[in-house]
Amino acid sequence: MYALYGAGQLGRDNADLAFTDPLTGLGNHRRFIDKVDRLISDRADDPAPFAIGILDLDGFKPINDLFGHRAGDDILLQVAMRLRAAMDGSSVVTRVGADEFAFLYPLVFSEEAAGEKARMLIEILSAPYDVGERTARLSASVGCSLFHSGDETTELLLHKAETALYHAKRSGRGRVMVYTREMEEAAKRVTRIEQALRRAVSAGEVEPYFQPIVDLKTRRTVGFETLARWSDRDLGQVSPVVFIPIAEERGIIGPLSQLVLRKATEAARNWPSDLFLSFNLSPSQLVDQNTGLHILSILDRTGFDPRRLEIEITETGLMSDPASAEKIVSDLRRCGIRVSLDDFGTGQSSLGRLREFHFDKLKIDRSFVSSILQDRPSEHIIRAILAMCEGLGMDVVAEGIEEEAQAQRLIAFGCAGGQGYLFGKPADRDDTLTYLRRNILGTVPAEPV
Ligand code: C2E
Ligand code: CA
Ligand code: CA
Numbered sequence: 001m002y003a004l005y006g007a008g009q010l011g012r013d014n015a016d017l018a019f020t021d022p023l024t025g026l027g028n029h030r031r032f033i034d035k036v037d038r039l040i041s042d043r044a045d046d047p048a049p050f051a052i053g054i055l056d057l058d059g060f061k062p063i064n065d066l067f068g069h070r071a072g073d074d075i076l077l078q079v080a081m082r083l084r085a086a087m088d089g090s091s092v093v094t095r096v097g098a099d100e101f102a103f104l105y106p107l108v109f110s111e112e113a114a115g116e117k118a119r120m121l122i123e124i125l126s127a128p129y130d131v132g133e134r135t136a137r138l139s140a141s142v143g144c145s146l147f148h149s150g151d152e153t154t155e156l157l158l159h160k161a162e163t164a165l166y167h168a169k170r171s172g173r174g175r176v177m178v179y180t181r182e183m184e185e186a187a188k189r190v191t192r193i194e195q196a197l198r199r200a201v202s203a204g205e206v207e208p209y210f211q212p213i214v215d216l217k218t219r220r221t222v223g224f225e226t227l228a229r230w231s232d233r234d235l236g237q238v239s240p241v242v243f244i245p246i247a248e249e250r251g252i253i254g255p256l257s258q259l260v261l262r263k264a265t266e267a268a269r270n271w272p273s274d275l276f277l278s279f280n281l282s283p284s285q286l287v288d289q290n291t292g293l294h295i296l297s298i299l300d301r302t303g304f305d306p307r308r309l310e311i312e313i314t315e316t317g318l319m320s321d322p323a324s325a326e327k328i329v330s331d332l333r334r335c336g337i338r339v340s341l342d343d344f345g346t347g348q349s350s351l352g353r354l355r356e357f358h359f360d361k362l363k364i365d366r367s368f369v370s371s372i373l374q375d376r377p378s379e380h381i382i383r384a385i386l387a388m389c390e391g392l393g394m395d396v397v398a399e400g401i402e403e404e405a406q407a408q409r410l411i412a413f414g415c416a417g418g419q420g421y422l423f424g425k426p427a428d429r430d431d432t433l434t435y436l437r438r439n440i441l442g443t444v445p446a447e448p449v
Contacts, residue, residue: 023073024080027094032102035092036154039106040147051105051114053144054161055083055121058173060099062321063136071131075138082124102161111146111178118142118176126174139174141165146178163187170249194250196232197243201256206230208264209426212435213278213397216411216418221439223276225312225419226264227426228256248284257285258294265304267429272440278310278340283317286325292332307336312363314342315353326357333358340397345381354392361417362389366400369420372409379409386414 019031027035039050057079064072076099083093083101093103103121108114122142128135143165145157160179166187168177177183200206210224228244231237247253261279268277285291299306311332318325329339340361341354345368364385371378382398389396398410401420410418424435 021095024077024095026080026084026101027092029094029096029102032092032094032096032104033154033158035094035104036157039104040152040154043147047149049109050147051108051117051144052147052157052161053103053105053114053118053121053142054096054158054165055101055103055118055125055140055142056097056165056169057099057125058139058141058169059320060138063138067131067134067136071136074131075129075136078129079125079138083121086121086124102158108146111144114144114146115176115178118144122174122176141168141173142176143168144176144178160184190246193235193238193243193246194252196235197230197238197247197252197256200230200232201252201259204259204263206256206259207428208260208267209428210264210267210277210432211419211426212424213417213419214423216398216407216415219423221275221423221436222417223278223310224268224432225278225426226260226280228260229426229428244282248282253282253284254288254291254294257282258298261295262298262302263429265299265302265309267432268308269302269304271436273305273308276308276310276338277304278312280312280342281317283314283320286313286317286328287321289324289328292328295332295337296335305336306332310338310340310361312340312342315344318353318357322356329357340395343399344385351388354388359394361395361397363419364396364398364415366420369398369400369406369410370402372406373403379413382410382415383413390414 019027019034021028036052043050060072060075063075067075076095079101080093080095083103087093087103090107091103091105093101096102105114105117108117119142122140125138125140128137143161143163145160145164147157163183164177164179167183168175171177197206207229208226209229211227212221213223213225214221228240229237230240230243244253247256264277264279268275281291295309295311296306298304299309313325313329333339338360339358340363341357341359342363343365344362345365362385364382368378368382372382386396395417396415397417397419398415399419401407401410401418401422403422406420407418407422427435
Protein backbone atom coordinates (compact mmCIF):
# COMPACT_ATOMS: atom_id res chain seq x y z
CA MET A 1 0.00 0.00 0.00
CA TYR A 2 2.74 2.44 0.90
CA ALA A 3 4.12 2.14 -2.61
CA LEU A 4 1.05 4.01 -3.88
CA TYR A 5 2.16 7.17 -2.13
CA GLY A 6 5.15 9.20 -2.99
CA ALA A 7 7.56 9.84 -0.16
CA GLY A 8 6.45 13.46 0.02
CA GLN A 9 2.80 12.51 0.44
CA LEU A 10 3.58 10.05 3.23
CA GLY A 11 5.69 12.64 4.96
CA ARG A 12 2.86 15.17 4.88
CA ASP A 13 0.30 12.69 6.27
CA ASN A 14 2.59 11.82 9.13
CA ALA A 15 3.21 15.46 9.77
CA ASP A 16 -0.55 16.09 9.84
CA LEU A 17 -1.01 13.27 12.31
CA ALA A 18 1.72 14.67 14.48
CA PHE A 19 -0.21 17.94 14.66
CA THR A 20 -3.67 16.44 15.22
CA ASP A 21 -5.44 15.25 18.33
CA PRO A 22 -6.75 11.78 17.43
CA LEU A 23 -9.82 11.93 19.68
CA THR A 24 -11.32 15.25 18.63
CA GLY A 25 -9.65 15.89 15.29
CA LEU A 26 -8.63 19.34 16.55
CA GLY A 27 -5.04 20.46 16.30
CA ASN A 28 -2.85 19.41 19.23
CA HIS A 29 -0.28 21.13 21.38
CA ARG A 30 2.33 21.16 18.59
CA ARG A 31 -0.13 22.72 16.17
CA PHE A 32 -0.88 25.43 18.69
CA ILE A 33 2.80 26.27 19.24
CA ASP A 34 3.34 26.30 15.49
CA LYS A 35 0.40 28.68 14.89
CA VAL A 36 1.54 31.08 17.60
CA ASP A 37 5.17 30.96 16.39
CA ARG A 38 4.04 31.86 12.90
CA LEU A 39 1.78 34.66 14.05
CA ILE A 40 4.58 36.14 16.15
CA SER A 41 6.91 36.21 13.18
CA ASP A 42 4.14 37.65 10.96
CA ARG A 43 3.69 40.43 13.49
CA ALA A 44 7.39 41.22 13.71
CA ASP A 45 6.90 44.57 11.99
CA ASP A 46 3.30 45.05 12.99
CA PRO A 47 2.48 46.49 16.42
CA ALA A 48 -1.02 44.93 16.52
CA PRO A 49 -1.50 42.73 19.59
CA PHE A 50 -3.26 39.36 19.61
CA ALA A 51 -4.68 37.10 22.31
CA ILE A 52 -4.31 33.48 23.35
CA GLY A 53 -6.16 31.56 26.02
CA ILE A 54 -6.06 28.20 27.79
CA LEU A 55 -9.36 26.68 28.79
CA ASP A 56 -9.51 23.97 31.41
CA LEU A 57 -12.65 21.97 32.22
CA ASP A 58 -13.53 22.15 35.93
CA GLY A 59 -14.03 18.86 37.69
CA PHE A 60 -13.76 16.66 34.61
CA LYS A 61 -12.21 13.78 36.52
CA PRO A 62 -15.30 13.05 38.66
CA ILE A 63 -17.33 12.99 35.42
CA ASN A 64 -14.96 10.41 34.01
CA ASP A 65 -15.24 8.39 37.22
CA LEU A 66 -19.00 8.70 37.38
CA PHE A 67 -19.94 8.03 33.76
CA GLY A 68 -16.95 5.97 32.58
CA HIS A 69 -14.11 6.75 30.19
CA ARG A 70 -16.08 6.22 27.02
CA ALA A 71 -18.67 8.75 28.14
CA GLY A 72 -15.82 11.03 29.17
CA ASP A 73 -14.40 10.83 25.63
CA ASP A 74 -17.84 11.51 24.26
CA ILE A 75 -18.16 14.65 26.34
CA LEU A 76 -14.71 15.81 25.21
CA LEU A 77 -15.85 15.39 21.62
CA GLN A 78 -18.94 17.46 22.25
CA VAL A 79 -16.80 20.11 23.95
CA ALA A 80 -14.46 20.15 20.93
CA MET A 81 -17.38 20.53 18.52
CA ARG A 82 -18.86 23.41 20.47
CA LEU A 83 -15.53 25.19 20.69
CA ARG A 84 -14.82 24.72 17.00
CA ALA A 85 -18.25 26.07 16.12
CA ALA A 86 -17.54 29.13 18.24
CA MET A 87 -14.40 30.09 16.29
CA ASP A 88 -14.60 32.69 13.53
CA GLY A 89 -12.61 32.51 10.30
CA SER A 90 -9.36 33.77 11.79
CA SER A 91 -9.32 32.10 15.20
CA VAL A 92 -8.20 28.59 16.08
CA VAL A 93 -8.90 26.14 18.90
CA THR A 94 -6.71 23.11 19.71
CA ARG A 95 -6.70 20.41 22.35
CA VAL A 96 -3.52 20.70 24.36
CA GLY A 97 -4.10 18.38 27.31
CA ALA A 98 -6.56 15.77 28.58
CA ASP A 99 -9.21 18.32 29.44
CA GLU A 100 -7.38 21.44 28.31
CA PHE A 101 -7.93 23.45 25.15
CA ALA A 102 -5.99 26.42 23.80
CA PHE A 103 -7.27 29.08 21.48
CA LEU A 104 -5.72 31.81 19.43
CA TYR A 105 -7.50 35.03 18.53
CA PRO A 106 -5.35 36.91 16.01
CA LEU A 107 -7.83 39.78 15.79
CA VAL A 108 -8.43 40.38 19.49
CA PHE A 109 -6.49 43.46 20.49
CA SER A 110 -7.41 44.19 24.11
CA GLU A 111 -7.63 42.50 27.51
CA GLU A 112 -11.34 43.31 27.71
CA ALA A 113 -12.09 41.75 24.33
CA ALA A 114 -10.10 38.61 25.21
CA GLY A 115 -12.01 38.27 28.47
CA GLU A 116 -15.30 38.68 26.63
CA LYS A 117 -14.46 36.00 24.08
CA ALA A 118 -13.42 33.61 26.86
CA ARG A 119 -16.60 34.24 28.82
CA MET A 120 -18.59 33.43 25.71
CA LEU A 121 -16.78 30.08 25.39
CA ILE A 122 -17.54 29.23 29.01
CA GLU A 123 -21.18 30.10 28.40
CA ILE A 124 -21.31 27.81 25.35
CA LEU A 125 -19.78 24.94 27.32
CA SER A 126 -22.19 25.34 30.23
CA ALA A 127 -25.22 23.91 28.37
CA PRO A 128 -25.94 20.27 29.35
CA TYR A 129 -24.22 17.32 27.62
CA ASP A 130 -25.97 14.15 26.57
CA VAL A 131 -24.44 11.03 28.05
CA GLY A 132 -26.65 8.16 26.95
CA GLU A 133 -29.90 8.62 28.81
CA ARG A 134 -28.42 11.07 31.25
CA THR A 135 -27.12 14.61 31.03
CA ALA A 136 -24.01 16.10 32.54
CA ARG A 137 -23.00 19.68 33.14
CA LEU A 138 -19.55 21.17 32.98
CA SER A 139 -17.94 24.45 33.73
CA ALA A 140 -14.58 25.69 32.55
CA SER A 141 -11.91 28.15 33.65
CA VAL A 142 -9.86 30.24 31.26
CA GLY A 143 -6.57 32.11 31.47
CA CYS A 144 -5.72 34.57 28.69
CA SER A 145 -2.65 36.55 27.74
CA LEU A 146 -1.95 39.21 25.13
CA PHE A 147 0.97 39.46 22.78
CA HIS A 148 2.07 43.07 22.93
CA SER A 149 5.57 43.86 21.82
CA GLY A 150 8.05 42.37 19.42
CA ASP A 151 10.20 40.70 22.05
CA GLU A 152 7.69 38.21 23.40
CA THR A 153 8.10 34.48 22.73
CA THR A 154 5.46 31.78 22.38
CA GLU A 155 6.79 30.15 25.51
CA LEU A 156 6.44 33.33 27.55
CA LEU A 157 2.96 33.98 26.20
CA LEU A 158 1.86 30.47 27.14
CA HIS A 159 3.42 30.79 30.55
CA LYS A 160 1.41 33.98 31.13
CA ALA A 161 -1.84 32.32 30.04
CA GLU A 162 -1.08 29.41 32.39
CA THR A 163 -0.42 31.81 35.26
CA ALA A 164 -3.76 33.49 34.56
CA LEU A 165 -5.46 30.09 34.38
CA TYR A 166 -3.97 29.14 37.72
CA HIS A 167 -5.46 32.30 39.24
CA ALA A 168 -8.82 31.64 37.59
CA LYS A 169 -8.90 28.11 39.05
CA ARG A 170 -7.91 29.35 42.48
CA SER A 171 -10.69 31.89 42.59
CA GLY A 172 -13.41 29.30 41.91
CA ARG A 173 -15.08 27.54 39.03
CA GLY A 174 -16.14 29.09 35.75
CA ARG A 175 -13.83 32.11 35.95
CA VAL A 176 -11.86 33.99 33.32
CA MET A 177 -8.63 35.80 34.14
CA VAL A 178 -6.41 37.83 31.87
CA TYR A 179 -2.73 37.92 32.79
CA THR A 180 -1.38 40.85 34.77
CA ARG A 181 2.06 41.38 36.21
CA GLU A 182 0.67 41.27 39.76
CA MET A 183 -0.35 37.67 39.11
CA GLU A 184 3.25 36.78 38.49
CA GLU A 185 4.23 38.36 41.79
CA ALA A 186 1.42 36.56 43.60
CA ALA A 187 2.36 33.22 42.03
CA LYS A 188 5.99 33.74 43.09
CA ARG A 189 4.89 34.52 46.62
CA VAL A 190 2.82 31.34 46.73
CA THR A 191 5.84 29.32 45.62
CA ARG A 192 8.01 31.02 48.25
CA ILE A 193 5.47 30.20 50.96
CA GLU A 194 5.15 26.63 49.70
CA GLN A 195 8.92 26.05 49.90
CA ALA A 196 9.22 27.58 53.35
CA LEU A 197 6.21 25.59 54.55
CA ARG A 198 7.61 22.29 53.28
CA ARG A 199 10.77 22.96 55.23
CA ALA A 200 8.83 23.98 58.34
CA VAL A 201 6.67 20.87 58.26
CA SER A 202 9.66 18.54 57.98
CA ALA A 203 11.39 20.44 60.77
CA GLY A 204 8.24 20.17 62.92
CA GLU A 205 7.84 23.94 63.14
CA VAL A 206 4.07 24.33 62.78
CA GLU A 207 2.40 24.66 66.18
CA PRO A 208 -1.09 24.02 67.50
CA TYR A 209 -2.84 26.88 69.29
CA PHE A 210 -5.97 26.29 71.31
CA GLN A 211 -9.11 28.40 71.55
CA PRO A 212 -11.65 27.68 74.32
CA ILE A 213 -15.21 26.65 73.55
CA VAL A 214 -17.58 27.41 76.42
CA ASP A 215 -21.04 26.65 77.72
CA LEU A 216 -22.62 30.05 77.15
CA LYS A 217 -24.80 30.06 80.27
CA THR A 218 -22.30 28.85 82.87
CA ARG A 219 -19.15 30.03 81.00
CA ARG A 220 -17.59 26.70 81.82
CA THR A 221 -14.92 25.68 79.30
CA VAL A 222 -16.02 22.46 77.59
CA GLY A 223 -13.30 22.03 75.01
CA PHE A 224 -10.77 23.66 72.69
CA GLU A 225 -10.44 24.10 68.94
CA THR A 226 -6.97 23.42 67.56
CA LEU A 227 -5.73 26.13 65.19
CA ALA A 228 -2.44 25.86 63.32
CA ARG A 229 0.16 28.62 63.73
CA TRP A 230 3.32 29.09 61.73
CA SER A 231 6.04 31.68 61.93
CA ASP A 232 8.83 31.68 59.38
CA ARG A 233 12.24 33.28 59.85
CA ASP A 234 11.96 35.38 56.68
CA LEU A 235 8.24 35.56 56.02
CA GLY A 236 7.28 36.20 59.66
CA GLN A 237 3.94 35.06 61.02
CA VAL A 238 1.85 33.63 58.17
CA SER A 239 -1.91 33.31 58.71
CA PRO A 240 -3.56 29.90 58.30
CA VAL A 241 -6.00 31.62 55.95
CA VAL A 242 -2.96 31.94 53.65
CA PHE A 243 -0.93 28.80 54.32
CA ILE A 244 -3.69 26.20 54.69
CA PRO A 245 -5.02 26.69 51.13
CA ILE A 246 -1.44 26.57 49.80
CA ALA A 247 -0.76 23.39 51.78
CA GLU A 248 -3.91 21.88 50.26
CA GLU A 249 -3.12 22.92 46.75
CA ARG A 250 0.50 21.77 46.85
CA GLY A 251 -0.11 18.46 48.63
CA ILE A 252 1.43 19.37 52.00
CA ILE A 253 -1.80 19.31 54.01
CA GLY A 254 -1.48 15.64 55.02
CA PRO A 255 1.90 15.87 56.76
CA LEU A 256 1.09 19.34 58.13
CA SER A 257 -2.15 18.13 59.63
CA GLN A 258 -0.52 15.05 61.16
CA LEU A 259 2.18 17.19 62.75
CA VAL A 260 -0.36 19.58 64.28
CA LEU A 261 -2.63 16.76 65.49
CA ARG A 262 0.28 14.93 67.08
CA LYS A 263 1.45 18.02 68.95
CA ALA A 264 -2.09 18.98 69.91
CA THR A 265 -3.00 15.58 71.35
CA GLU A 266 0.34 15.40 73.19
CA ALA A 267 -0.53 18.71 74.83
CA ALA A 268 -4.18 17.90 75.53
CA ARG A 269 -3.86 14.38 76.89
CA ASN A 270 -3.01 15.75 80.36
CA TRP A 271 -5.91 18.18 80.47
CA PRO A 272 -9.02 17.27 82.45
CA SER A 273 -10.54 14.31 80.69
CA ASP A 274 -13.98 15.89 80.24
CA LEU A 275 -12.52 18.51 77.88
CA PHE A 276 -12.77 17.73 74.19
CA LEU A 277 -10.34 18.78 71.51
CA SER A 278 -11.57 19.73 68.07
CA PHE A 279 -9.48 19.61 64.95
CA ASN A 280 -10.05 20.96 61.41
CA LEU A 281 -9.90 18.68 58.39
CA SER A 282 -9.39 20.19 54.94
CA PRO A 283 -11.52 19.24 51.94
CA SER A 284 -8.69 17.39 50.21
CA GLN A 285 -8.23 15.20 53.30
CA LEU A 286 -11.77 13.93 52.86
CA VAL A 287 -10.85 12.62 49.43
CA ASP A 288 -7.82 10.74 50.73
CA GLN A 289 -8.78 7.35 52.15
CA ASN A 290 -5.63 7.26 54.32
CA THR A 291 -6.82 10.18 56.42
CA GLY A 292 -8.77 8.04 58.90
CA LEU A 293 -5.90 5.68 59.43
CA HIS A 294 -3.44 8.52 60.00
CA ILE A 295 -5.67 10.14 62.60
CA LEU A 296 -6.26 6.90 64.48
CA SER A 297 -2.61 5.94 64.52
CA ILE A 298 -1.66 9.34 65.91
CA LEU A 299 -4.26 8.99 68.67
CA ASP A 300 -2.94 5.53 69.37
CA ARG A 301 0.65 6.71 69.61
CA THR A 302 -0.08 9.73 71.77
CA GLY A 303 -2.56 7.83 73.93
CA PHE A 304 -5.37 10.30 73.32
CA ASP A 305 -8.89 8.95 73.80
CA PRO A 306 -10.74 9.13 70.43
CA ARG A 307 -13.95 9.94 72.31
CA ARG A 308 -12.39 13.26 73.30
CA LEU A 309 -11.67 14.22 69.70
CA GLU A 310 -13.97 16.11 67.34
CA ILE A 311 -13.22 16.79 63.73
CA GLU A 312 -14.55 19.89 62.03
CA ILE A 313 -15.39 19.69 58.36
CA THR A 314 -17.00 22.15 55.97
CA GLU A 315 -19.63 21.55 53.35
CA THR A 316 -17.08 22.19 50.62
CA GLY A 317 -15.20 19.23 52.04
CA LEU A 318 -18.20 17.00 51.46
CA MET A 319 -18.86 18.12 47.94
CA SER A 320 -15.97 17.00 45.79
CA ASP A 321 -16.38 13.30 46.58
CA PRO A 322 -19.31 12.67 48.94
CA ALA A 323 -18.88 8.87 48.93
CA SER A 324 -15.25 9.09 49.99
CA ALA A 325 -16.02 11.69 52.67
CA GLU A 326 -18.87 9.55 53.98
CA LYS A 327 -16.59 6.54 54.34
CA ILE A 328 -13.86 8.45 56.18
CA VAL A 329 -16.38 10.11 58.48
CA SER A 330 -18.20 6.90 59.32
CA ASP A 331 -14.91 5.07 60.03
CA LEU A 332 -13.93 7.81 62.44
CA ARG A 333 -17.32 7.87 64.12
CA ARG A 334 -17.15 4.14 64.70
CA CYS A 335 -14.05 4.78 66.80
CA GLY A 336 -15.89 7.35 68.90
CA ILE A 337 -14.67 10.52 67.19
CA ARG A 338 -17.40 13.15 66.83
CA VAL A 339 -17.97 15.21 63.73
CA SER A 340 -18.99 18.86 63.48
CA LEU A 341 -20.09 20.84 60.49
CA ASP A 342 -17.95 24.01 60.44
CA ASP A 343 -18.71 27.50 59.08
CA PHE A 344 -22.39 26.70 58.71
CA GLY A 345 -24.32 29.22 56.67
CA THR A 346 -21.51 30.27 54.34
CA GLY A 347 -20.51 28.92 50.96
CA GLN A 348 -22.46 26.14 49.35
CA SER A 349 -24.93 25.39 52.12
CA SER A 350 -27.38 22.66 51.37
CA LEU A 351 -29.90 21.43 53.87
CA GLY A 352 -30.02 18.15 51.95
CA ARG A 353 -26.54 17.45 53.28
CA LEU A 354 -27.90 17.41 56.81
CA ARG A 355 -30.17 14.55 55.83
CA GLU A 356 -27.46 12.51 54.13
CA PHE A 357 -24.76 12.99 56.75
CA HIS A 358 -25.07 12.71 60.46
CA PHE A 359 -23.26 15.45 62.34
CA ASP A 360 -22.90 15.60 66.10
CA LYS A 361 -22.48 19.34 66.14
CA LEU A 362 -22.94 22.40 64.01
CA LYS A 363 -20.87 25.58 64.19
CA ILE A 364 -22.67 28.78 63.22
CA ASP A 365 -20.34 30.96 61.18
CA ARG A 366 -18.91 34.14 62.64
CA SER A 367 -20.53 36.28 59.92
CA PHE A 368 -24.00 35.73 61.46
CA VAL A 369 -22.80 36.27 65.01
CA SER A 370 -21.00 39.52 64.18
CA SER A 371 -24.17 41.03 62.73
CA ILE A 372 -26.67 39.60 65.21
CA LEU A 373 -27.12 42.89 67.07
CA GLN A 374 -27.61 45.08 64.01
CA ASP A 375 -29.28 42.88 61.53
CA ARG A 376 -32.76 41.29 61.61
CA PRO A 377 -32.03 38.68 58.92
CA SER A 378 -29.00 37.34 60.84
CA GLU A 379 -31.15 37.03 63.93
CA HIS A 380 -33.80 35.06 62.04
CA ILE A 381 -31.22 32.83 60.40
CA ILE A 382 -29.61 32.02 63.74
CA ARG A 383 -33.00 31.21 65.28
CA ALA A 384 -33.85 28.94 62.37
CA ILE A 385 -30.52 27.14 62.61
CA LEU A 386 -31.01 26.62 66.35
CA ALA A 387 -34.50 25.20 65.85
CA MET A 388 -33.22 22.88 63.15
CA CYS A 389 -30.35 21.63 65.33
CA GLU A 390 -32.72 20.93 68.15
CA GLY A 391 -34.96 18.91 65.85
CA LEU A 392 -32.02 16.96 64.46
CA GLY A 393 -30.44 16.39 67.86
CA MET A 394 -27.23 18.28 67.09
CA ASP A 395 -25.18 20.39 69.48
CA VAL A 396 -24.50 23.99 68.46
CA VAL A 397 -21.58 26.35 68.87
CA ALA A 398 -21.75 29.97 67.75
CA GLU A 399 -18.36 31.18 66.50
CA GLY A 400 -16.69 34.57 66.70
CA ILE A 401 -18.42 35.99 69.78
CA GLU A 402 -16.61 39.21 70.68
CA GLU A 403 -19.10 41.09 72.85
CA GLU A 404 -21.13 40.25 75.92
CA ALA A 405 -24.30 41.56 74.23
CA GLN A 406 -23.88 38.99 71.45
CA ALA A 407 -23.50 36.21 74.01
CA GLN A 408 -26.64 37.40 75.84
CA ARG A 409 -28.66 37.46 72.63
CA LEU A 410 -27.50 33.95 71.74
CA ILE A 411 -28.41 32.66 75.19
CA ALA A 412 -31.87 34.21 74.82
CA PHE A 413 -32.29 32.31 71.53
CA GLY A 414 -31.31 29.06 73.23
CA CYS A 415 -27.78 28.61 71.85
CA ALA A 416 -25.76 26.41 74.21
CA GLY A 417 -22.16 26.67 73.00
CA GLY A 418 -19.95 29.63 72.17
CA GLN A 419 -16.45 30.44 70.98
CA GLY A 420 -14.74 33.76 70.38
CA TYR A 421 -12.36 36.41 71.62
CA LEU A 422 -14.82 37.24 74.43
CA PHE A 423 -13.91 33.94 76.10
CA GLY A 424 -10.35 33.59 74.88
CA LYS A 425 -8.11 34.01 71.87
CA PRO A 426 -6.20 31.05 70.47
CA ALA A 427 -3.18 30.47 72.73
CA ASP A 428 -0.16 28.18 72.72
CA ARG A 429 0.27 25.10 74.89
CA ASP A 430 1.78 26.88 77.88
CA ASP A 431 -0.70 29.75 77.96
CA THR A 432 -3.53 27.26 77.60
CA LEU A 433 -2.27 25.39 80.66
CA THR A 434 -2.20 28.66 82.57
CA TYR A 435 -5.74 29.37 81.37
CA LEU A 436 -6.85 25.93 82.56
CA ARG A 437 -5.21 26.33 85.96
CA ARG A 438 -6.96 29.66 86.39
CA ASN A 439 -10.36 28.50 85.17
CA ILE A 440 -10.54 24.91 86.31
CA LEU A 441 -8.52 25.30 89.49
CA GLY A 442 -6.73 22.35 90.93
CA THR A 443 -7.79 19.86 88.32
CA VAL A 444 -4.71 20.02 86.14
CA PRO A 445 -1.74 17.91 87.13
CA ALA A 446 1.67 19.48 86.64
CA GLU A 447 3.19 18.71 83.25
CA PRO A 448 5.60 15.79 83.43
CA VAL A 449 9.07 16.90 82.40
P1 C2E B 1 -12.09 28.22 61.36
O1 C2E B 1 -12.02 26.74 61.46
O2 C2E B 1 -13.42 28.82 61.07
O3 C2E B 1 -11.48 28.80 62.68
C1 C2E B 1 -11.97 29.90 63.37
C2 C2E B 1 -11.20 31.14 63.04
O4 C2E B 1 -11.83 32.27 63.63
C3 C2E B 1 -9.78 31.12 63.60
O5 C2E B 1 -8.97 31.83 62.68
C4 C2E B 1 -9.95 31.90 64.90
O6 C2E B 1 -8.74 32.46 65.35
C5 C2E B 1 -10.93 32.98 64.46
N1 C2E B 1 -11.69 33.53 65.57
C6 C2E B 1 -12.11 32.88 66.67
N2 C2E B 1 -12.82 33.72 67.46
C7 C2E B 1 -12.86 34.90 66.84
C8 C2E B 1 -13.46 36.18 67.16
O7 C2E B 1 -14.09 36.37 68.19
N3 C2E B 1 -13.29 37.16 66.24
C9 C2E B 1 -12.60 36.99 65.09
N4 C2E B 1 -12.48 38.02 64.27
N5 C2E B 1 -12.03 35.81 64.77
C10 C2E B 1 -12.16 34.78 65.62
P2 C2E B 1 -7.54 31.31 62.27
O8 C2E B 1 -6.83 30.68 63.42
O9 C2E B 1 -6.87 32.43 61.56
O10 C2E B 1 -7.87 30.15 61.25
C11 C2E B 1 -8.47 30.42 60.04
C12 C2E B 1 -8.91 29.20 59.32
O11 C2E B 1 -7.80 28.39 58.93
C13 C2E B 1 -9.77 28.28 60.18
O12 C2E B 1 -11.09 28.74 60.19
C14 C2E B 1 -9.60 26.96 59.47
O13 C2E B 1 -10.47 26.88 58.38
C15 C2E B 1 -8.18 27.05 58.96
N6 C2E B 1 -7.29 26.28 59.85
C16 C2E B 1 -6.62 26.67 60.95
N7 C2E B 1 -5.88 25.68 61.46
C17 C2E B 1 -6.11 24.59 60.67
C18 C2E B 1 -5.63 23.24 60.66
O14 C2E B 1 -4.86 22.78 61.54
N8 C2E B 1 -6.07 22.42 59.66
C19 C2E B 1 -6.94 22.87 58.71
N9 C2E B 1 -7.33 22.01 57.76
N10 C2E B 1 -7.40 24.13 58.68
C20 C2E B 1 -7.00 24.98 59.65
CA1 CA C 1 -13.01 25.27 62.60
CA1 CA D 1 -15.39 27.98 61.63
